[in-house]
Amino acid sequence: MSLLTQSIVQNHLLERLPVSEQNELLQHCEKVKLTFGEELCLPDQPYQYLYFPLDGFVSLVTKVAGHTPLEIGLIGNEGMLGVTLVLDIDTVPIQAVVQGNGMAWRIEAKALQQVLKNCPQLRRCLQQYLFVLLQQLALNAGCAHFHLLEQRLARWLLMSQDRAHSEQLQLTHQFLAQMLGVRRSGVTVAASVMQRQQLISYTRGEIKILNRAALLTQSCQCYQLSLNSYNAALGDLKPTPAEEVAPAP
Amino acid sequence: MSLLTQSIVQNHLLERLPVSEQNELLQHCEKVKLTFGEELCLPDQPYQYLYFPLDGFVSLVTKVAGHTPLEIGLIGNEGMLGVTLVLDIDTVPIQAVVQGNGMAWRIEAKALQQVLKNCPQLRRCLQQYLFVLLQQLALNAGCAHFHLLEQRLARWLLMSQDRAHSEQLQLTHQFLAQMLGVRRSGVTVAASVMQRQQLISYTRGEIKILNRAALLTQSCQCYQLSLNSYNAALGDLKPTPAEEVAPAP
């Protein structure tokens, strides 16, 4: 029996591994709590730990001088923070910040490099996930450039909900603004529209998703496209079955 | 003597290889002409050919429904189109379009996969380049989101000049607009400002760079940052020596 069954929420990448590799890997892992705002990976530094999120999740952000950080990727239990280690390069390419409190498996970079030698399936899996990440970076770049704040906010809430495994999110408008690369008050306006439409509700840093289906139609297609690209590369694990594409008008 | 010496402009990735690997690789390559607008890689299709540009160059673009394609990466003789093949995945993650006429080495995907088995240095090199590409995707996403059209245009001209190895570029405003994700007439305005300042001159699809130093100060720092990240990962080959950072005001 796998050590994984200790946790209710599992990491999808680990789930895909044969039990032998799971155990080999988890031997070197410890369960840690990710806390909001923590900077897990500093760019251009060597990796120290890598993370397989469970119900915590992490943003990849790019910092442009003179601007708030912009989110370009989101990593939850469908993925892993630090995949680029499969390239046998131990430098962090992109900064990562914890975005949702929760648990994750953590492993030392050096340990993972060792484990990779004996675990071909793990290597394969990380290669595939890196591929997906590339596609998502491209997708997000386009989304951030063209789509309206309200659509992007909707998408972002959906993606966070998927990764938090809860309809309750701890997020201030300030933080959302930073992730989306816009003003705080811009988010307030967009969010209050959504609140009036009963899509969400919030008070002081607690956002609750009330009507997920409606949020889906408000969000840009990038939400669905992002899921599709993941599923195409890493097979369907159907996290939220039968949520069909709702093309925007 | 390496086959490479047939060409004046060389591909920097290939230059880094030991001669034995160079020859092993070039055995399977043919020199082809890249022509403007050609779509070399279609996303979600299997790779057919991969390219090591010489004086031709290629854009990675992301297509968002209802918008013109947005450029998120630029590949010239400092890099390679199709690096993701080192992940042992033969699907194209990001669409590529030829952006500057010129020559490139072309190799069949299957041939490269074979060659990779005997060429550890090549594999290493592609891994490093993929790492750089990741960083550049992140950088470009931020740049496209925050920076002004004129700065981005300046940067873009500089990067194209580096890759074309010529101060003469064949580009219409229309095309520039698409790459930068803006209106055509927006580019016309930005370009005519630059022309008035004697930074560039152009007539009907022929842009000439007159004052590179001044363009550097007009462009966002992303130009320099992009060079830095390449040099950090793939060592200095000093394409344009002694061009120091000119921090914007």
Place this chain on the structure above:
DNA sequence: CGCTGTCTGTGCGCTACGGCACCTAAAGTC
């Protein structure tokens, strides 16, 4: 209890850029 810090609501003027339309000029075509 009041103080203080954090979160949210709202407004105002500004700007970069979008959409659109139209016009000129050079280049290609017959």
Place this chain on the structure above:
DNA sequence: GACTTTAGGTGCCGTAGCGCACAGACAGCG
């Protein structure tokens, strides 16, 4: 030489989002 096509120039209005500023509201703390 006349016609069409394509590249570039210009203008007008609309608008998303910015910078900034200020006010209310709730939370925690002494």
